[in-house]
Amino acid sequence: GDSVTQTEGPVTVSESESLIINCTYSATSIAYPNLFWYVRYPGEGLQLLLKVITAGQKGSSRGFEATYNKETTSFHLQKASVQESDSAVYYCALGGITGNTGKLIFGLGTTLQVQP
C-alpha cells in the first residue's frame, strides 16, 4: 500500500549545524504522488512547510529544502544552518492518491531539537 517512512527521532543538532531528515515513500496507487512537509511548532497546530507536486522539482521555505526524487522515491528535508526556533516536529506526507480526494498519508513525524 501507500506509506511514508521518515527518520526516527528525536534528532538533536546544535544551532548553525546542518540538518537532514530522511523521507522515503511507497506509492502503489499512483506513479507520481504529491509530496509535502508539514511542521508542528511547540504550542501550535500542524502547518504546511513546503510541497512539491512535480517529480524532479525542489521546494523551499524558511531555509528548508526538499527535492522530489522519483528514482529513489525520496523527499528528504534539508537545512544548511538550523536555528533554535526550528525546534519542532516535522512530518513528511504523501498526497494526490486514491482518485484525488485530498487524502494525505503521513509519516510518524520527526522531533527536531536544536540546542543553542
Place this chain on the structure above:
Amino acid sequence: DPKIIQKPKYLVAVTGSEKILICEQYLGHNAMYWYRQSAKKPLEFMFSYSYQKLMDNQTASSRFQPQSSKKNHLDLQITALKPDDSATYFCASSQEDWTAEQFFGPGTRLTVL
C-alpha cells in the same frame, strides 16, 4: 483569531457512549477533512468532504459519522465508543484543489475509559 475551531479541546467518555466532535472553519474553504492520531501512530486520514458531500471514507467502522450541517462545519459523531478510539482528532480544510495546503485545527483529545 483562530481560523479552524475544534470543540471541545479535551473529552473524556465512557465505553459505549456517544460523542460529537465539533469543527468549524472560517477560511472560506469548500473541502474539509478529519484525521486521527493515536499514540505512537502516524496521523491517519478518516474522511474528506467537498461542498458538503462525502468524497472519501477510510474508516472501517460505521460508528464514525461525519455531519455537515453548514458549508463551513464538519462535525464527527462517534457512537458506541471503545477504548481504542482514544486519540487526538484533527479537523482540516483546504481549497478544493487536492494539491492545496490543508489547514489543521488544534485537535480534540478524546479519552475513552
